[in-house]
Amino acid sequence: MKKVIYLGLLLLLVLSIFVTSCGKTETTTATTSATTITTSQADKTTTQPQQVYKLTFGTLNPSNDSENTDVTRAWFNWLEKESGGRLQMNLIADNQAAAPADYWDAAKNGVIDIALQLSDFMAGRLPVSDVVSLPSIFYDPNGITESKVLKALYEKYPEIQAEYADMQLLFIHGSSFSQLHTSKKLVKTMADMKGMVIGAPSTTLSDVTKLMGGTPENFGTEDLDAMQKGISEGEWGSYAKNVVFGFMDVVNYTTDISLTSNYWIFVMNKNSFNNLPADLQELFTGENAWKIGELYAYNDYLSELKNKQKHIDAFKARGNPEPYVLPADEKAILDQTLQPIVDQWIKDVTPKIGEAKARAILEDTIKFSKQYSLESLDLNQYKQTLCDWGAPGYQN
Numbered sequence: 001m002k003k004v005i006y007l008g009l010l011l012l013l014v015l016s017i018f019v020t021s022c023g024k025t026e027t028t029t030a031t032t033s034a035t036t037i038t039t040s041q042a043d044k045t046t047t048q049p050q051q052v053y054k055l056t057f058g059t060l061n062p063s064n065d066s067e068n069t070d071v072t073r074a075w076f077n078w079l080e081k082e083s084g085g086r087l088q089m090n091l092i093a094d095n096q097a098a099a100p101a102d103y104w105d106a107a108k109n110g111v112i113d114i115a116l117q118l119s120d121f122m123a124g125r126l127p128v129s130d131v132v133s134l135p136s137i138f139y140d141p142n143g144i145t146e147s148k149v150l151k152a153l154y155e156k157y158p159e160i161q162a163e164y165a166d167m168q169l170l171f172i173h174g175s176s177f178s179q180l181h182t183s184k185k186l187v188k189t190m191a192d193m194k195g196m197v198i199g200a201p202s203t204t205l206s207d208v209t210k211l212m213g214g215t216p217e218n219f220g221t222e223d224l225d226a227m228q229k230g231i232s233e234g235e236w237g238s239y240a241k242n243v244v245f246g247f248m249d250v251v252n253y254t255t256d257i258s259l260t261s262n263y264w265i266f267v268m269n270k271n272s273f274n275n276l277p278a279d280l281q282e283l284f285t286g287e288n289a290w291k292i293g294e295l296y297a298y299n300d301y302l303s304e305l306k307n308k309q310k311h312i313d314a315f316k317a318r319g320n321p322e323p324y325v326l327p328a329d330e331k332a333i334l335d336q337t338l339q340p341i342v343d344q345w346i347k348d349v350t351p352k353i354g355e356a357k358a359r360a361i362l363e364d365t366i367k368f369s370k371q372y373s374l375e376s377l378d379l380n381q382y383k384q385t386l387c388d389w390g391a392p393g394y395q396n
Helices: 004-016 027-049 067-084 100-108 131-132 144-158 158-164 203-211 222-228 239-245 272-274 279-285 286-317 329-351 357-371 380-388
Strands: 017-019 023-027 051-058 088-090 114-118 168-174 179-182 198-201 215-217 236-237 251-255 263-268
Touching: 023 051, 027 179, 051 100, 067 088, 067 286, 067 380, 100 114, 100 263, 131 263, 131 357, 144 168, 144 286, 158 357, 168 198, 168 272, 168 286, 198 222, 203 215, 203 236, 203 329, 222 236, 239 286, 251 286, 263 272, 263 286, 279 286, 286 380, 329 357
Parallel strands: 051 088, 051 114, 198 215, 198 236
Antiparallel strands: 017 023, 114 263, 168 263, 179 236, 179 251
């Protein structure tokens, strides 16, 4: 009789199911198996302690931004779980690890193990990769698509891989595209831009500003101060940038133009990577790595939508117009005006990779941007993963 009861309970245990807080159904069979493995690892650890590898990750972004509170936290959770506790990650945020332009070198020189470097601060160092920052070439301008494009280009072209040869590249992810934000007047046409001093944080945006008739200035980290003092009349940036760094309080108009974007590079010190055993190295390479980049891009995409609405609400409260979307005919004129920037990029990288290869990379960038448009992607997968990995902002 006891055997019958025991077998009945065992059968119920195997067949029963439960629903997680993220709405994902799992079986207790898998849970029991995982528990068995964990127990086995624990027994092994008791008799033969395993080495713990502590890694630092430096970023200029705020510790309280959802990028870190959700995505970085979820990534760390995943790494520590998949490594069986052998990886311990330490976040150094709020621009404490290095100057904004120096995160790449901080990782290269071993000051930190992993760095997040913004492409805007890498002028001239990644010229081929910068193809994704050329104006008006994306069919669907958003950071998730840009992430997919960057991955496809990196995997196809050794010329792009070579730009990261002195580091262990983990992944690159796209960012929200830049809008034109101004303080004194709304820019509807290029004629409106004439003579305006505009903060342009990258070479591409500087060239864009010139061709549109404005006067570009790279104020670096002083761009907000320049607007507050009236030195600058506008700046290029995402809606999220304006909210996070305080620009929303000094701009009164936005031309929603989605013209160009930067990208975020995650690199690891080579010695830090080589000191890891092979199974832990795998967590930082290939699909394991690139999928993390897409999670960051997805979070950035949602953040941009929320922050755009904050702009609309703030402008409405101040009696200012909503962001102005450039009409198709005006956008066509602008695209034609900015074509010399694309042509110049081909000329600039030709000595390094050849004109034929430069044109092929440009054509693939345009092709991939259509192939990986948002309408072709399943965005729910990113939300589910972040929920499963314990991102606080994605729990149901």
